[in-house]
Amino acid sequence: MAPTPARLWRSRPARLTAVAALVLGAGVVALTTGARTAPAPMGEVLPVPVSVRPAADASYTLPPDAVVHTEAGSAEAAKVGAYLAGLLRPSTGYALPVVQDGEGRGVSLLLTGADPVVGSQGYRLDVTGEAVVIRARTGAGLFNGVQTLRQLLPPKVESPTAVPGPWTVRGGRIVDYPRFPYRGAMLDVARHFLPVETVKRYIDRIALYKINHLHLHLSDDQGWRIAVDSRPRLAAYGGRTQVGGGPGGHYTKAQYREIVDHAARRYVTVVPEIDLPGHTNAALASYAELNCDGRARPPYTGTDVGFSSLCTTKEEVHTFVKDVLGEVAALTPGPYLHIGGDEARATPTARYAAFMNRVQPMVAATGKTVVGWHQIGEPGVRHQEGRVLQYWGRTGSDPLVAEAVARGARVVMSPANRAYLDMKYDPETVPGQKWAGYVEVRDAYDWDPGSHLEGVPASAVLGVEAPLWTEAISTEEEIEYMAFPRLPAVAELGWSPGATHDWAAFARRLGAQGPRWAVMGIDFHRSPQVSWDEQGD
Ligand code: TNX
Secondary structure, three states: OOOOHHHHOOOHHHHHHHHHHHHHOHHHHHHOOOOOOOOOOOOOOOOOOOEEEEEEEEEEEOOOOOOEEEOOOOHHHHHHHHHHHHHHHHHHOOOOOEEOOOOOOEEEEEOOOOOHHHOOOOEEEEEOOOEEEEEEOOHHHHHHHHHHHHHHOOHHHHOOOOOOOOOEEEEEEEEEOOOOOEEEEEEEOOOOOOOHHHHHHHHHHHHOOOOOEEEEEOEEOOEEOEOOOOOOHHHHOOOOOOHHHOOOOOEOHHHHHHHHHHHHOOOOEEEEEEEEOOOOHHHHHHOHHHOOOOOOOOOOOOOOOOOOOOOOOOHHHHHHHHHHHHHHHHHOOOOEEEEEOOOOOOOOHHHHHHHHHHHHHHHHHOOOEEEEEHHHHOOOOOOOOOOEEEEOOOOOOOHHHHHHHHOOOEEEEOOHHHHOOOEOOOOOOOOOEOOOOOOOHHHHHOOOOOOOOOOOOHHHEEEEEEEEOOOOOOOHHHHHHHHOOHHHHHHHHHHOOHHHOOHHHHHHHHHOOHHHHHHHOOOOOOOOOOOOOOOOO
């Protein structure tokens, strides 16, 4: 039987046992109960693909001398080929050379011949007795096809060390593409600072579920996490605190670039957030002139919200914001710049609107698209071409958001009672909070981003995002425990067609991810709503 959830999230040994069993080889693995030895049926993929046509009598087994072939002359396809080979080499122990020679025996990644319907992120995957062929129109499409192939291989393919095969995939064809272009995850690195390596590993994990945006909440009352050359005290002083009084930390520009590059290699776009004009105590502590009274605030390590505000009527505050946003935009290749805008209770309404009406064009002037929490939809705040509101409310209707949508805004859906990964699953959950209620995996799955909010039709929905706030979460184990299994639920809502929505089918596919997570060393929440497959072959 599974250990109790409360115990599991802390249990490093569980991770070691799973890997140890694999390292010892097939004999030990076969001893575990309920082992699924047959390869995964085609279509047992998460998020569920648009269309799956299994070929009952065909299957492909990767031979030891398999080659990864990529589109001739395409550096992009070669990059995805190198990524795929890098995924498969540790567990298979195969050499898996990557050759830019088009289609061949083994696995081929091609940028030709994909059906137009797959668009810029989709792919077609064909598995026959002779080969695996992934076709897409872009590198992102090939990458998504690779994630599907990865899930069709046995869970032990995730092993960090060589284990015996066979590496068999069932035959058939998958044609697949996303429902929404934006599928996101957020890490709050402000309340508790998270090391670069933790962020990189999170990127690796979210990519498996075709999540393509990582939103980094880089500043808040408790800490400033990104170096800004024109205002060095933000990181050097404002970065030295965190909730509970730990050492904090910040990313140098080189480290931030390292995260952005790591993400880009996984077709994940980083969305940086500088929260304005509230949630700014770390800045107000670093630079006295940002306060109306000209006096620096003391550092803050508690968990209250809504008490801080930049002095929005001061000209030097606008210069500050322009400089900071300019530097962050220059570091960020992606199209979005998130300006927060939430819980600005210490900023009078009229000042809030006037401030945002100057900040939004500043963002546009950097060449980026404005994203903000849905409060930037306040009636006094003008529409800015292309802007995106991130909805984090708990109701099915919000006139503010509907009105902003009527003026042209698009929406990323993150309803707190569905998509917030920092909410506890149930009263036994140790990490996290419960202000938006308990959020079990079925709550995270059973809603429709395309019809969740009155006045926000699916056509206005850019996508979904699962934020993870860290007031009450600080370790990588806690992050994993809170994200799994809810993050894949949100990922499926963002990717799979609405018509495929089916809790029972989803729960079955989710249960099959358990052994994979065990091999990956993810201490997930064994939700009682799901029947979890035991560690199998
Ligand atoms: C609300 S959600 C906040 C954050 C907190 C979070 C905790 C949002 C835009 N603001 O400041 O961290 O709740 O769950």
